Amino acid sequence: MGFMHPCSISASDPVVVKTAVRPFGCKHSAALFPAHHKLGAMKHRYSMRKLGRTSAHRWALLRNLVSQLVQHERIETTVPKAKELRRVADNMVQLGKEGTLAARRRAASVIHGDGNLHKVFSELAFRYKDRAGGYTRVLATRVRQGDAAPMAYIEFVDRPNELRESKPPVTPPPPRVPLPPWLQSRHARCFAPEDSGL
Template sequence: MPTPTKGPRLGGSPAHERLMLANLATSLFQHGKIKTTETKARRLRPLAEQLITKAKRGDLASRRRVLTVVKDKDVVYSLFDQIAPRYANRNGGYTRIVKTGPRKGDAAPMAIIELVEELQVAEPKANKKTAGRKAAQQDKVEALAPADEAPQSRPADQDAEAPQSVSGDTVAARKDSDEATENKA
């Protein structure tokens, strides 16, 4: 059983607090950012991050768990299909709290809680060393393959170009350079 929150609840009973946080989470996912008191924003942050983490899983059980908190099916759909994929490479820290000035009527400290915008999903860059190693491995495989198992060639009426390596050298150019190095030795 979860440990109850110490101190006063936000607005009354624990049930009212849960409903209020669920409504704040719904508004956050619907609009991307909301302005609320600093205390409510701090209480909302862990709940919103847990819901996004569940949405990243994307399975039916996670969708049902999120639906127990966020009652609006359109918001749940946008959470699973638009918001969660943006944070695929991020392990946490989906929200940001920015403090603003005090509220005019009662001087309560106000804050804006917003979803952190992930610009783009970064593609892993190919390493130059691994590309060179793969090309060398491919050359070894070609050299070790028997000639009778060579792939079927094109018909004679089609012009076939000489294969090129990753560096751009043709087979004939490589043979010439290999013979030149053998003659020097």
């Protein structure tokens, strides 16, 4: 919803008086905004969902979830947590495919347990060697009874007993056949700039 001019607000709308502050602390006259209009609510440069937690609590949650996902290869959680977990899990598989010592140390700072770390760098890296991305999928399942939170399964693709068959990895398109020389010169003359002299 864009800015509403004060004259377009009806008498029945609840309104909020907002005094805007200019740079250097100079105030100007108050303006009226409808109560449902969120002031300054742009979503630019939001790096991730907050999940109702502090930064340390959020990263502890994601580290636990990605470790459990690597161990069990399918877990059930809420939809926002699953969508954030998908990014972290795909990054861990990408580090596993790199296979360097630096990548192993970066993954060890996120994944709990030596067994899970070994699984990322051996089993999962081998499984997804031909896949360029999209190592996990999120499938909405149900609404949790206690608080009506939407739940979802997040699982690795191309695994045994997966909930839905995955699409095969995309193969690159065949290389383009070059134009014959006589057509190249004609093509160059037709599409050359006017001042090029062709």
